[in-house]
Amino acid sequence: MLVIDGNRMEYDSISEQIPLDKLQSKIVKIMLSSEKTYPYKSIKHLAFELNLRKSSVDASLALYDSNIGFEVFRNARCNEQYWERTNPGGFLSKENVKPSDAMNDIYRNGHKYGTECSTAIVIIYYKAVLDVYNAALFDEIFPEIYLMNWIHIDSDLGITFDKDPIDDLPGDCIYFKNPDVDPETPEWRGENAIDLGNGYYYGHGMGIKTAEEILYILNRFRKEDAEQPAHRLDGVTRPAIQHLADIYINILQGTGV
Amino acid sequence: MKYINLNSTNILDNIRHQKGNRALKDYVLAEIRKDKTGILKLLNDEDLQFASLFILVPEIKKLGLADELSGRNQNALDIIDRIALKKSLQTKAYDDFLINASDKNGPVKSCPHRKQVSYPALKWIITTGFQDDGLCDQYDQIVDTAAIYLVTKYKESTILPILIELCFKRYKNDEYYSDLVWAFFESREINCLYMIAQKFLSRQKEDVAFANKLLRFIPGISQYSLNGIRCYAAFKKWFTENSPFLYYTGENFQQTCHPAPFEVDREAKYLCKIVSARNGKPLKPYSQNELALLDRFHQLSAKTKKLISDFSYIMNRQNFYWWNQWIQSPIDQQIKTAVTMSGGFVC
Numbered sequence: 001m002l003v004i005d006g007n008r009m010e011y012d013s014i015s016e017q018i019p020l021d022k023l024q025s026k027i028v029k030i031m032l033s034s035e036k037t038y039p040y041k042s043i044k045h046l047a048f049e050l051n052l053r054k055s056s057v058d059a060s061l062a063l064y065d066s067n068i069g070f071e072v073f074r075n076a077r078c079n080e081q082y083w084e085r086t087n088p089g090g091f092l093s094k095e096n097v098k099p100s101d102a103m104n105d106i107y108r109n110g111h112k113y114g115t116e117c118s119t120a121i122v123i124i125y126y127k128a129v130l131d132v133y134n135a136a137l138f139d140e141i142f143p144e145i146y147l148m149n150w151i152h153i154d155s156d157l158g159i160t161f162d163k164d165p166i167d168d169l170p171g172d173c174i175y176f177k178n179p180d181v182d183p184e185t186p187e188w189r190g191e192n193a194i195d196l197g198n199g200y201y202y203g204h205g206m207g208i209k210t211a212e213e214i215l216y217i218l219n220r221f222r223k224e225d226a227e228q229p230a231h232r233l234d235g236v237t238r239p240a241i242q243h244l245a246d247i248y249i250n251i252l253q254g255t256g257v
Numbered sequence: 258m259k260y261i262n263l264n265s266t267n268i269l270d271n272i273r274h275q276k277g278n279r280a281l282k283d284y285v286l287a288e289i290r291k292d293k294t295g296i297l298k299l300l301n302d303e304d305l306q307f308a309s310l311f312i313l314v315p316e317i318k319k320l321g322l323a324d325e326l327s328g329r330n331q332n333a334l335d336i337i338d339r340i341a342l343k344k345s346l347q348t349k350a351y352d353d354f355l356i357n358a359s360d361k362n363g364p365v366k367s368c369p370h371r372k373q374v375s376y377p378a379l380k381w382i383i384t385t386g387f388q389d390d391g392l393c394d395q396y397d398q399i400v401d402t403a404a405i406y407l408v409t410k411y412k413e414s415t416i417l418p419i420l421i422e423l424c425f426k427r428y429k430n431d432e433y434y435s436d437l438v439w440a441f442f443e444s445r446e447i448n449c450l451y452m453i454a455q456k457f458l459s460r461q462k463e464d465v466a467f468a469n470k471l472l473r474f475i476p477g478i479s480q481y482s483l484n485g486i487r488c489y490a491a492f493k494k495w496f497t498e499n500s501p502f503l504y505y506t507g508e509n510f511q512q513t514c515h516p517a518p519f520e521v522d523r524e525a526k527y528l529c530k531i532v533s534a535r536n537g538k539p540l541k542p543y544s545q546n547e548l549a550l551l552d553r554f555h556q557l558s559a560k561t562k563k564l565i566s567d568f569s570y571i572m573n574r575q576n577f578y579w580w581n582q583w584i585q586s587p588i589d590q591q592i593k594t595a596v597t598m599s600g601g602f603v604c
Contacts, residue, residue, distance in 0.1 A: 073433050074394040088433040118511050149435060150514035161513040175512050183405040184339060186436045190511055223410065237513060 002031045004040045004136065008192035017043050023057060023170055023197050024050040036166045041240075048245035053171030055128035058203035060194040063124055066110025070117075070205035072187045073148070079105055081113040090119070090148025099145045100135035103127055118149035119174050120204030121192045125157060125239050128171075133248060141247060150237075155158075158240025165236045168197070170197025172236040176211070178218040188221035192237070267302050269309045278312045287315055288593050301327040303453040307386035311337065327526055332378035340398050360583040379403045387419050391432060404440045414444055421452045428467040435510045438471065445505040445535045450496060450519065451477075457489035474517035498570065504537030524551055526566040528584075529573040553588040561592060568595035 001008045014020070014028055027050055031038045040046045071077060073089025082102035083091040091113075093102045103126055106113055115123075126145060130138045146152035153159045165172065172195050181189040191214055193203035200208050208219055211232055218230035265271060265353055273281040289296050289394050300322070310317075310330055314337055317323055323334060369444065382403040390400055404420055407413040422442045427434040456468040465485040471480040477491030502525045508516035525532045531540045541553065554562065572580040583591060 073435070074398055087431045088427075093529050116511070149510055150512075151435075151510055153514050159516070177507065177512070181505055183409055184343065184402055186401070186405055186439065187511075189439065189509070192512070225410075233512075235513075 001034060001038045001041075002028070002046070003037055004043055004046060011175055014043075014046070018047045018050065020050070021054065023054050026197055027053055028166050028172060030169060034167050042249070045242060045245045048248055049241050051132050052128055052239070052241055052244065053169065054172050055131045056083065056124060056171035056194060057196050059124045059127040059131065060196060061208075062107055063110070063120060063127070063204070064202055065206060066107050068106065068110035068120070068204070069114030071114030073116060075114065076116075076119075077112070077114045079109050081105070086146075086148070088148065089115075090146055090152065091115070092147075093145040095144075098135065098139050099142050100130055100138045102145065103130050103138075115147070115204075116187055116205040117192045119147050119208075120196065121237070122147055122150065122153065122157075122159070124194060124202075125159070129244060131238065133252070137248070137251060145253050155239075156243065158243050159237060160240060161235055161237050163235040165234070168195055169236075170195050172238050174201060174211075174236055175233045176203070176230055177233050178221060178230040179228045181218075182220045182221050182223045185221045188218060191218060195236075230247065265304055265306055267299060267305045267309070269299050269313075270304075270306045273306075273309050273312065281309065281312060282316055287473055289320055289322075297322065301330060303329075303464075305385075306389070307333060307382045307391035308392060308396070310334075311386075311392070311399070311480050327552055328375070329378045332375045333382060336374060336378070336382070336399055336402060337395075340395060340402060374406055374410075376407075376413075378415070379407050380413070383407060383416050383419060387423055390423055390426065391430060397427075397432070401436045401440065404437060405443070406450055408440050408444045412444075414446055414448075417441060417446065417449060417452065421449070425456060425464055425467055429461075429463045439509045439511070442505070442509065443507075447496075447500055447503050447519060447534045450492070450503075454489055454492040454496070457485040457492065459485065470522070473515055474519075498567075499530040501525070502570075503534050505534055521566075523562045523566045524554060527551075527554055527562070527569045529570060529580075544560055550584060559587070564599065565591055565595045568599060 003025060011032055033185035078085050078091040082097050082105045084094055086092050093099045106123055141156050142154055174193050174195055176191045178189050191199035191203045195201055200210055202208050203214055215230045272284050285296055307380060310333055386400055390397055407416055424434050424438050433506050452467050455473050456464040469478060469488060475492055475495050478488050481487040502522045503519045504522050506518055506520050508518050510516055522532045522537055533540060541556045
């Protein structure tokens with residue numbers, strides 16, 4: 001069920017107010033038919049979520065096309081014109097560059113970068129927000145960006161882990177867990193992957209794969225006496241979408257929230 | 258030349274400690290011409306520290322000494338070579354490796370056949386090598402790999418105090434710690450939590466901050482931030498009440514920003530039955546009566562499950578006879594009683 005300002009919504013009333021592409025239409029239909037209630041303060045908040053989810057999928061496909069490398073943190077690399085490569089293997093945006101330029105450089109010069117799957121997801125979410133916001137707002141909200149798995153997330157990006165999401169929504173990050181991973185390849189103890197909404201997922205280091213293919217690859221990185229196969233977890237990770245929407249609507253559109 | 262013994266009885270370690278890595282290499286290169294047997298004896302000495310062997314790897318290979326090393330040393334060399342190979346795979350041909358891994362017609366095993374890693378060599382790497390952690394990335398990666406093997410394959414828990422010290426040291430030095438923290442929790446021992454909580458009592462702010470980061474899934478910890486004493490008190494209260502019902506979840510920093518490596522099994526707490534922290538299974542199978550109680554429990558919301566499981570545990574400890582009557586009453590009645598009495602008992 002989808003509720004805006006206390007009113008239960010139908011598909012037609014939404015599509016009359018928000019131009020929906022194929023992916024966004026699918027997201028709306030999932031929400032409408034769900035046993036879970038998706039509450040929004042306004043139609044603008046729903047529109048923002050649909051745009052951010054679409055942007056997350058687009059940012060995933062673009063990152064795949066960017067030729068960014070897969071590296072464990074100890075071998076992580078970045079374009080030092082925009083980023084400082086920190087000792088543990090993260091990327092910290094430099095003071096003399098705009099964070100928006102630094103983010104865009106990853107997509108423009110992907111071959112200069114290499115990192116693990118979780119950092120790639122964080123890159124995708126920052127890029128998705130950048131593409132929905134504009135560069136000026138993005139730079140104001142995120143004056144410094146530190147990319148390194150989930151450890152140094154900006155509170156306004158507000159990554160949260162929903163343990164019981166009920167629905168599969170495009171743009172969410174799924175975790176495929178490999179409990180019996182080979183001790184010599186701990187980086188494959190799991191794979192973070194963005195749900196692309198068409199039965200495929202983007203997982204950095206693996207590419208665009210079905211869930212079955214991701215599990216197959218993870219199973220290849222198990223220890224010799226493995227007992228448990230890799231499996232998909234129920235929980236999903238996503239940014240604080242409605243918080244980001246509040247900022248967007250408040251500042252850019254001046255409607256007051 | 259005589260060297261004073263610091264932490265080792267081995268002269269190679271003493272040279273390294275006092276004169277540095279270059280001096281160690283020079284000593285071996287000079288002495289090998291005069292007394293090869295003596296150098297081999299020093300290398301194969303059981304008191305040698307892993308870092309000395311690691312530093313001498315290029316010289317050992319150049320001088321063709323590898324075949325004359327002890328089994329322990331050969332095993333350690335094998336691990337060193339494998340980590341180096343992995344690095345070259347990742348930088349040169351990792352994409353090809355993944356394509357092969359995706360090929361369903363390919364061989365089932367991801368890695369080529371490799372020698373079994375021996376327990377004594379792994380234990381030696383950790384127990385003598387931990388003090389030189391930070392030597393270089395490759396060295397630290399070998400320490401991580403040895404730790405993961407020991408914890409996951411050999412279920413070795415005696416190294417956990419070393420591992421937790423290493424994790425905190427790396428945090429303070431801004432070094433990579435995620436794999437080591439993951440290895441530490443993979444022991445699946447709830448005592449891990451207690452070892453971390455001890456750091457709340459440290460005078461160093463970094464210790465308290467990192468303990469807070471690792472244990473912030475425990476109620477009350479995040480709100481106290483850098484107040485170590487209050488964090489410790491919150492931990493003690495939670496741990497005392499929940500330790501019999503904790504099980505390992507496997508959550509880690511690769512998966513989420515605030516991992517909860519252990520969770521309270523609400524069913525077990527409701528029935529007041531101890532579970533295995535390793536797999537979450539009850540130590541004793543549930544009776545038919547208990548299974549029937551759980552049928553009703555399963556239908557409750559997460560919030561209500563928490564309410565009556567916390568209440569159940571407290572009442573079980575305070576008045577077992579009363580508790581036994583309460584838990585056999587209809588579930589609605591149980592909830593009602595728990596809500597009514599929770600003002601005084603349930604947090």
